[in-house]
Amino acid sequence: MSRVQVLSVVACLAFLGWMFQLMRSRRLKEQDALVWLATGLLLLAFALKRDLIDQFGRAVGIAYSPTALLLVLVLLLMAILLHFSTVISTLTDRTVRLAQELALLRHDVEDAGPRADSQNESVVDQE
Amino acid sequence: MTAKMLAIVPAHNEQGTVASVVGAIRAQLPNAAVVVVDDGSLDHTAQIARHAGAMVLSLPVNLGIGGAMQTGYAYAARQGYDVAIQIDGDGQHDPSQAGALIDVVRSGRADMAIGSRYLAQRRKGSSFLRRLGNAFLARYLSLVTRSRITDPTSGFRAVNRRVIEFYACEYPTDYPEPEAIAVLWRNGFRVVEVPVTMRERQGGRSSIDALRACYYMIKVPLAIAVGLLRRREIDRE
Numbered sequence: 001m002s003r004v005q006v007l008s009v010v011a012c013l014a015f016l017g018w019m020f021q022l023m024r025s026r027r028l029k030e031q032d033a034l035v036w037l038a039t040g041l042l043l044l045a046f047a048l049k050r051d052l053i054d055q056f057g058r059a060v061g062i063a064y065s066p067t068a069l070l071l072v073l074v075l076l077l078m079a080i081l082l083h084f085s086t087v088i089s090t091l092t093d094r095t096v097r098l099a100q101e102l103a104l105l106r107h108d109v110e111d112a113g114p115r116a117d118s119q120n121e122s123v124v125d126q127e
Numbered sequence: 128m129t130a131k132m133l134a135i136v137p138a139h140n141e142q143g144t145v146a147s148v149v150g151a152i153r154a155q156l157p158n159a160a161v162v163v164v165d166d167g168s169l170d171h172t173a174q175i176a177r178h179a180g181a182m183v184l185s186l187p188v189n190l191g192i193g194g195a196m197q198t199g200y201a202y203a204a205r206q207g208y209d210v211a212i213q214i215d216g217d218g219q220h221d222p223s224q225a226g227a228l229i230d231v232v233r234s235g236r237a238d239m240a241i242g243s244r245y246l247a248q249r250r251k252g253s254s255f256l257r258r259l260g261n262a263f264l265a266r267y268l269s270l271v272t273r274s275r276i277t278d279p280t281s282g283f284r285a286v287n288r289r290v291i292e293f294y295a296c297e298y299p300t301d302y303p304e305p306e307a308i309a310v311l312w313r314n315g316f317r318v319v320e321v322p323v324t325m326r327e328r329q330g331g332r333s334s335i336d337a338l339r340a341c342y343y344m345i346k347v348p349l350a351i352a353v354g355l356l357r358r359r360e361i362d363r364e
Contacts, residue, residue, distance in 0.1 A: 100198040106184075
């Protein structure tokens with residue numbers, strides 16, 4: 001094993017270990033970690049078996065195999081970012097619904113307040 | 128049987144106009160309850176609206192017009208209203224013309240009636256580009272919905288109970304007016320335009336400036352197209 005290979009493997013393992021630590025301490029949800037897990041494992045595979053990237057490069061027709069590695073990296077990062085975007089969209093939707101619910105509940109509470117205090121308070125719309 | 132009617136007034140920092148808008152609605156539509164959706168205003172919109180005799184739903188953060196409208200529809204759905212009328216809080220819609228919209232909806236001619244500035248008169252506006260943008264959007268929406276839409280950005284609308292329930296669950300955000308038409312059509316609702324005249328806005332300014340216009344003209348047609356590819360939320364009977 002060459003020095004750079006050892007370094008890559010150690011880096012990958014450290015990355016995976018960090019991820020598991022985050023999951024263990026509940027700072028990272030398992031469903032959100034899946035895409036990171038896939039990234040880590042794939043990079044580990046490339047580090048352990050160096051001709052894997054050459055084979056991949058030949059298979060898709062890339063003459064210079066480091067470019068193939070770059071391609072894989074970019075695709076993985078794009079997948080992760082897209083995943084983040086969907087998570088953000090979901091969160092935005094939920095925030096909106098919660099804010100709306102809060103406005104409706106606040107109205108109900110404020111409406112109930114004066115009615116309990118004084119009976120002659122005019123209530124515009126209550127059934 | 129008289130229908131329960133609710134006027135929904137979205138307002139974001141409209142303390143200068145909201146009182147007169149609420150007053151005009153109460154005078155012109157005495158049978159309708161008025162709810163002002165205060166979209167995270169930093170001024171006294173909520174207090175002034177309440178003082179003017181409206182119910183107020185105060186959003187804790189600014190959601191934008193789409194999120195605010197949906198709040199109003201959710202309220203209408205829960206309180207069992209039969210007809211909802213959207214009237215902007217900046218005073219450009221004349222409540223005395225809402226009757227024509229309500230009639231269309233109550234007679235069952237359509238599920239939503241839109242007050243259009245351009246059915247009776249020619250398109251005019253502050254700038255050539257804005258006219259062009261509006262005209263393009265109108266043609267595009269007319270094409271996809273196979274009906275005549277001349278004023279897709281008009282926020283002066285009346286809807287029936289079925290649309291209230293639909294909008295309470297499903298309402299677009301970020302310049303929602305044209306999309307709100309497309310999504311209704313997609314789910315089998317009928318939309319009809321009614322000619323109205325609108326006043327110059329009494330306060331506030333258009334939410335669309337030059338830079339946002341570009342975003343608007345890309346985002347809205349894209350969202351409409353994607354919406355048409357989406358599965359129907361409800362099945363036609």
